[in-house]
Amino acid sequence: MNDQRTAHTGPVEPAPVHAEAAEVRRFRERLGLPGLVDVHTHFMPERVLHKVWNYFDTNGPLLGGLEWPITYRKEEAERTVLLREFGVRAFTSMLYPHKPGMAAWLNAWAADFARRTPDCLHTATLYPEPGVETYVREAVEAGARVFKSHVQVGAYDPADELLQRTWGLLADAGIPVVIHCGSGPAPGKYTGPEPIARVLARHPRLRLIIAHMGMPEYEDFLGLAERFAEVRLDTTMAFTDFTEQFMPFPRSALPRVAALGDRILLGTDFPNIPYPYVHQLHALESLGLGQEWLRAVCHDNAARLFRL
Structure with a gap:
């Protein structure tokens, strides 16, 4: 592992869109990538x-x-075009309910968005409520390729008995679930590694993608990925100047991140980020884990997972 890391100091100012797109293109060209795959x-x-x-x-x-x-407070069409200008060849439509009765209609919207946006991976969501297994099965049958679970916003226990058959369904289907379950930026009643460990104990083949590298319980969630072969982590907002100010990643854990290089996926939280998109890419590059690791994280791992 290359231990030389570029320090990021001070605020990161957004560049004009065309200039930022050119900067992202230079990043991709340095790595020889056909594009980026952003799972978040x-x-x-x-x-x-x-x-x-x-x-x-x-x-x-x-x-x-x-x-x-x-940073990217733009209309839907503008945001889609911008991701394409950045060279993002596949992305997601992460959406989530905060109460019962929302998930099914959000899924209907997301299915329509995927139909009219072919480079978006058809995304769906869920909530622990009566009927969840039915609408999740319907979404799977309609072609959903990734699900979103937001334990913090939804304020629910991912190990809730109402979700057990649904987790089993998704594990059997091999469909990944991007799950915000870490306690950042503020803890929730059911955030943290313990509820997720209970889910995985019952569904060890469930393809969970731990959002934000599990911040701030980074090392606990790395441990779950080391124990369960289908657990992955996304990079969303991790390692950036913004996050390092209040939930820094422990540098002593970077060898574990390097060792899990085939199960770390690029995520950004676009458009809801307080800095330029390219800063996430530079933050990953500055870790000094090498070009092979970067290529895998920014493209190859997700391309393989989603058969792109």
């Missing part, structure tokens, strides 16, 4: 997304007091 991007009904943005604007309680400006 947000597209959802506009009125829902605007409510999410308002939550960030008003510093909602789950943000832990952080100021969080939205």
Whole structure:
């Protein structure tokens, strides 16, 4: 492992879009990549997304007091074009319910978005409620390729008995689930590694992708990935200047990240990030884990998982 890391100091100012796209292209060209695969991007009904943005604007309680400006506050079509300009060849429409009765109609919206956006991996979501297995099965049969679970926002126990048959269904189907279960940026009642460990004890073949590298319980979630062969982690916001200020990744754990190089996937949280998209890529590059690791994380691992 190359131990030379580039220090990031001070605020990262957004560049003009065309300049940033060129910078992302140079990053891809250095690695010889045909494009990027970003497993953690947000597209959802506009009125829902605007409510999410308002939550960030008003510093909602789950943000832990952080100021969080939205860098890419653009209309849906503009955001889609921008990802393509960045060379993102596949992305997701991460969306999530915060109460019962939302998931099924969010899934209907996401299915339509995937139909009209061929480079978006058809995304679906779930919530522990009566009927969850039925609408999850319907989404799978309709072609869903990835699910989103948000334990923090949904405030539910992922080991809830209402979800057990659904986790089994997804494990049998081999469909990955991007799950926000770490306690960052603010802890929830059911966040942390223990509830997820209980889920995996019952469903060891479940393909969980731990969002945000499990921040701030990074090492605990690395441990779950070391124990369970189908557990992966996404890089969303990890290692960036913004996150390093309040939930720094322990540098002593980087050899474990290197060893799990085939199960780390690029995620960014676009468009809901308080810095330029390219900063996530530079933050990963600055870890000094080598070009082979970067190629796997930014493209090859997800391309293999989703058979792109």
